[in-house]
Amino acid sequence: MVDKFSTAICNLGFTCSPRENALFIRKSEHGVDLLLFYFLGLEVLSIDEGIYLSQAKYASDLVARAGIIDSHIESTSLEPNVRFIPIDSTVLDNPTLYRQLVGGLVCLTVTRPDIAYPVHVLMQFLSSPRSIHYAAVLHIIRYIKGTLFHGLHFSAHSSLSLQAYSNVD
Known part of the structure; x- marks a missing residue:
């Protein structure tokens, strides 16, 4: 199957x-063709100023999967100072949707580092999620709904130096 795919792609003028x-x-003759627009939920927009990566369609599909049809959105990805204790509230009868939504949010962190921390926190409760954890997932998804087109911008004029900051506390 892989050889068949490689052969088909190479017949279109691509090289491995x-x-x-x-x-x-x-x-x-103009260099490398920029043909990538959408791949595995990742949207690529190439403009003179650089490249913009987002997952707006993926995020929109995640909002729909969560069943959020109201117009309510959140301004933050997680309530400030929220603490989750494994015994808070009641255990979810069917944790499947919770696990699917958290998994979808994990995939969304590729272009949305702003939700990485709250998603990481909620991943800790995959084995036995409770109603308070599910409410927090819905909170994140309502935040995503209000920020669908957020993503990463890589400037064509940058120095290409990677800078990262961390708070180990």
Whole structure:
């Protein structure tokens, strides 16, 4: 199956990367063609100022999966100073939707580092989620609903230096 796919892609003018066999490149007289627009839920917008990555459609689908149809949105990804204790509230009868939504939020953190911390916190309760945890997931998704088009911008004029900050407390 893989050879069939590779052959089909190569017949379209692409060449396989020598370092990554899942990466195919096509060059034209103008350089590398920018053909990537949407891949595995990741939307790529290439403009003169740089590249913008988002997951707006994926996020919108996640909002729909959560069943949020009202117009209520949240201004923060998690309530300030919230603490979750494993014995708070009642255990969910069917934790499947909770697990699916948290998994979807994990995938969304690729372009949304603003939700990484609250999603990480709620992942700790996958084995036995409670109603308070599910309410927090819905809170994050309502925040996502209000910020669907947030993403990452990589400037064409940047120095390409990576800077990261962490608070180990």
